[in-house]
Amino acid sequence: MGKSNYELVVECDNFPYYEDDRAAYTENLNNYHAFKVNGYDATLGYILNSVADQFPWSESSWKIDSGARTVTLLTPANADPALRSKLVAETITEAVKQDKFEILKGWRNEKYPVYGPGGEFLLEMERCATPLFGVVSYGAHMTGYTRDESGYKIWVPRRSKTKQTYPSLLDNTVAGGMCTDETPFECIVREAMEEASLPEDKARAGIVARGCVTYSHVRDARAGGETGLIQPEVEYVYDLELDAETIPKPCDGEVEEFKLLSIPEVKEALANGEFKPNCAFIMIDFFVRHGILTAENEPDFLLILAGLHRRLEYPTASHCAR
């Protein structure tokens, strides 16, 4: 008996919901400090207490309130993102130097953005540090598929054996994290070229935006590094219908091979836990959007739909000029 689709959704979206158990939710939050930036009321992420205790916060840049359980970056209210990012980077660098956190060994040298209320860009930080601060991270995932009388087939890559995270698991056709200043569509076009060797013109003309999924993940041992870290994520979702002649090919070494799988084959791989958890999440969303999973054939249909679109408890990005 394999995993149900709802079990796969909850593997990803496993931060408790207030409505399910009010006392347990509130008690769980006691394990975390709220990450704040001076001048803004909003909680930008949750930092595990043990992380807050070990981080080499400098007194000049940070205020730690153990009673209220807050960690606040003490930049002036009118500071610019560059100043905030610089102070955060200094603190993270010091933590690396003191070898404080396992997760910082996965240094990516990529900068991830952190947004405040109204989607204001507040600062950026090294990608691998984001789960320590519990801030929202952003990515774009695309499903490449073919369709004929026999139904859908989906291009499924297997992650390289040498990937830092989730080696050898199945993935979405194209997926990647969004660095500062990148828009979701530009990110997915870039990744389509880099990861799957898809020509830029085909990608630009054919990729269609299909919304996004959101979840709040509590990291366990499989993710590597410290456990219990909160990782809220937004994944912008794209589809690309491909003709029979267009074959995705590995390019940058992130992918071992691509296979064109039928829907029953994808379902079996999902139930067997062969997909990277957030890629299973995206596959289930694809199944819902294309009428493969319906209210009549999926007993947990409503729980799945809500789980795929968790309302995050933090300010999130706006990639659109207002």
Added chain:
Amino acid sequence: MGKSNYELVVECDNFPYYEDDRAAYTENLNNYHAFKVNGYDATLGYILNSVADQFPWSESSWKIDSGARTVTLLTPANADPALRSKLVAETITEAVKQDKFEILKGWRNEKYPVYGPGGEFLLEMERCATPLFGVVSYGAHMTGYTRDESGYKIWVPRRSKTKQTYPSLLDNTVAGGMCTDETPFECIVREAMEEASLPEDKARAGIVARGCVTYSHVRDARAGGETGLIQPEVEYVYDLELDAETIPKPCDGEVEEFKLLSIPEVKEALANGEFKPNCAFIMIDFFVRHGILTAENEPDFLLILAGLHRRLEYPTASHCAR
């Protein structure tokens, strides 16, 4: 300046979120009694205190706990849906006789189901009474559209001037509430024939399931009847791409006329508030799913996506044999 898409989402999904303001959320809940059925822990809906005070609850069938603010149907734990439904119907009939509630004047003579944990069917009650109990109601909405080089066009009906609710507003191509024992797909096929004169074979072959939207609506004066009633709803979402020859036609008197509108025309009608609120909700979901609204052109994209898929705080239906 018309209404933004996010404003339209919030017009529908206007029950507060705990995460936005914990104190306000908790205080707001003090205005309601929890509706329960003996033998089940779950809250099945929220009854406005003023409604709980006025309902002619019979002492033999109901237990009202003003301190805990609960209204519990006292059927035995092993009662069947028929018995529960009978007692609920007697109470509603008595309320009609005593002319207690404005909303009961909109008698529909249709039975709506109420589900317990795990999607168990617990009872059914007259459609127009469901907002008094605050229970989840279910419907199916379909967007009929055409597509060519010039883009999408959407078949938009105008509701009859004589409709009880939201007369003369714009609607989705086909939409209807789901009575007990009806599955979402059968409901939308039936409504496609009844409301839009679409032939059954075309409907069955062409209608594609696209997930669902969910929201928790607090009724205001525009809905008619008592205000402040909570109406959580699940709307199963369907698309039907139509060829140029297939023209939806009014049939059962619910619809005044159908017009084929371009996307800019639909957007304008949305911004002008010309759509029935939950139909605006469905149109926005269509725009997201078809890449018309994207992260790059909609500033509130992430808030909209989460709002369209609220996680309801009550047990919900399962239309699938486990």
